[in-house]
Amino acid sequence: xxxxxxxxxxxxxxxxxxxxGRYLSKRFALDFNxxxxxxxxxxSFGFVGAxxxxxxxxxxxxxxxxxxxxxxxxxxxxxFYGGLPLGALGILxxxxxxxxxxxxYLPICVPLLPLGHAFGRIGCHFAGxxxxxxxxxxxxxxxxxxxxxxxxxxxxxxxxxEAALLILLSGILLTALLKGxxxxxxxxxxxxxxxxxxxxxxxxxxxxxxxxxxxxxxxxWISLIILALLLVLHTIxxxxxxxxxxxxxxxxxxxxxxxxxxxxxxxxxxxxxPQKRTNDRQDEV
Amino acid sequence: MGVTALVLGIVALVLGVFGMxxxxxTIVGILGIILGAVGKKQNPENGLATGGMVCAIIGxxxxxxxxxxxxxxxxxxxxxx
Numbered sequence: 001x002x003x004x005x006x007x008x009x010x011x012x013x014x015x016x017x018x019x020x021g022r023y024l025s026k027r028f029a030l031d032f033n034x035x036x037x038x039x040x041x042x043x044s045f046g047f048v049g050a051x052x053x054x055x056x057x058x059x060x061x062x063x064x065x066x067x068x069x070x071x072x073x074x075x076x077x078x079x080f081y082g083g084l085p086l087g088a089l090g091i092l093x094x095x096x097x098x099x100x101x102x103x104x105y106l107p108i109c110v111p112l113l114p115l116g117h118a119f120g121r122i123g124c125h126f127a128g129x130x131x132x133x134x135x136x137x138x139x140x141x142x143x144x145x146x147x148x149x150x151x152x153x154x155x156x157x158x159x160x161x162e163a164a165l166l167i168l169l170s171g172i173l174l175t176a177l178l179k180g181x182x183x184x185x186x187x188x189x190x191x192x193x194x195x196x197x198x199x200x201x202x203x204x205x206x207x208x209x210x211x212x213x214x215x216x217x218x219x220x221w222i223s224l225i226i227l228a229l230l231l232v233l234h235t236i237x238x239x240x241x242x243x244x245x246x247x248x249x250x251x252x253x254x255x256x257x258x259x260x261x262x263x264x265x266x267x268x269x270x271x272x273x274p275q276k277r278t279n280d281r282q283d284e285v
Numbered sequence: 286m287g288v289t290a291l292v293l294g295i296v297a298l299v300l301g302v303f304g305m306x307x308x309x310x311t312i313v314g315i316l317g318i319i320l321g322a323v324g325k326k327q328n329p330e331n332g333l334a335t336g337g338m339v340c341a342i343i344g345x346x347x348x349x350x351x352x353x354x355x356x357x358x359x360x361x362x363x364x365x366x
Contacts, residue, residue, distance in 0.1 A: 004350070011349040036322040036338070044315050098323065 005126035013119025014043065017112040024108040024177075034100045038091055038109060045090025046083035053082020057218065077129055080117065081222045103183065110186045111173035114194060118166035125159035132156030133206040133266065150206075158204045162197065169193045184237075192230050192251025195223035200258035203266045227255065286324035290337025293317030297344025310348035317341025 018039065025032045054077055091109075095102045124130045125141070128149035132141075133156050140154035149155070173190055181189075202220045213221065230251065294317040300310030321338025324331050 007349040011346045014349070015346065031326065033322040033326045037319060040315050040318045040322070098326075 006123040009119045009123030009126065013116040013123075014039075016119065017116040020115060020174075021108060021112050024111075027178075028104075028108060030104060030108065034098070034105060035108065037094050037098050037100065038105055041090035041094035042087045042109070043090075045093070046087030047078065049086025049089075050078035050080060050083030052086075053079040056082075077124075077127075078120075080120075081219060107177055107183050107186055110183075110190050111170050111177055113170075113190065114166040114173070115170040118163040118170065121159045121163040121166065125157065125163070129207070130159055131206050132158035132204050155206060156204050158201055158206075161204070162201050165197045165201075166194075169197070188230055188233075189250065191226050193254055195226040195230075196251055196255035196258055199223040199227075199255065200262040203259075203262040227251070286320055286327065287331045287333030287337060290317050290321035290324050290341065291333050292337070293320060294337040294340030294342075294344060297348065298340045299344070301344040301347025301350075308348075311345055314341045314345030314348060318345065 135156035143149040297314030324334025
């Protein structure tokens with residue numbers, strides 16, 4: 001039985017996030033058993049949500065009649081933005097069933113999200129999904145005999161770049177948490193920061209079959225919606241804490257810088273490759 | 286609660302070790318983790334709950350290790366489609 005890199009990286013991500021969560025729960029004098037419950041519910045529901053969204057986006061491309069349901073579920077990838085709402089539902093369920101004081105535990109969970117996600121992205125790099133545009137420069141990645149990635153073609157390592165930026169985001173959130181930033185500002189930093197980097201990095205993705213509408217990918221549209229919601233919330237709560245305003249400004253700055261950098265980089269590199277896959281599966285995380 | 290967690294944890298561990306973990310082993314493992322954590326909350330000295338949780342965590346991790354990579358199955362499904 002072969003050990004699969006994608007699942008391995010997911011497992012490592014869960015273990016590393018758990019270890020950091022244990023350190024933080026001790027630091028803030030919280031019960032680690034409650035953290036484990038929030039993890040278990042949040043991750044379970046999150047993975048179900050991510051898988052459901054993946055199946056929904058690929059509904060017409062999957063041969064439902066010729067494949068077993070277990071194969072369809074076990075195969076393919078996940079869509080991160082599909083996992084977020086259901087993961088949140090799982091956490092609310094854990095709060096209700098096990099009487100957990102969410103306000104005390106959620107701030108600790110926020111830096112762990114991008115940390116675990118980063119390992120998932122490294123798994124994408126090993127699996128070959130979510131690949132980058134054609135690129136012939138430093139750190140270019142070449143896949144051989146891949147069923148989903150253009151073979152023998154140097155590609156931009158967009159999965160690794162996203163993993164690095166997610167770890168950076170996790171570090172920023174951890175620092176903010178230890179400096180006493182409150183939950184609302186932490187959420188603003190996380191959602192705004194991730195939406196910014198996701199919107200920007202989508203310009204460097206080469207798997208066009210993930211879904212494009214009006215020039216932007218599905219994830220870019222979702223990122224823009226999230227950023228718009230954050231701006232609305234900022235307008236509503238603008239008379240409240242100053243740290244929320246600073247978080248919003250940081251996010252807008254990050255979005256501007258990252259989006260401009262990504263567009264400039266894309267213009268310099270070669271254009272999107274013609275698709276070489278025999279089917280139109282997509283494995284977005 | 287502790288006994289249930291231990292049983293589920295052992296089942297997840299066995300399924301994970303023999304590479305048959307996903308998705309049954311993963312689901313059983315997660316249930317074992319939840320019940321183990323609840324057992325430990327009720328009684329922090331509950332050794333059965335701790336043991337069950339540890340087995341369940343290891344079983345779940347092993348199940349994920351053998352989780353099919355995106356690329357491994359796409360080719361198979363493509364040939365079936």
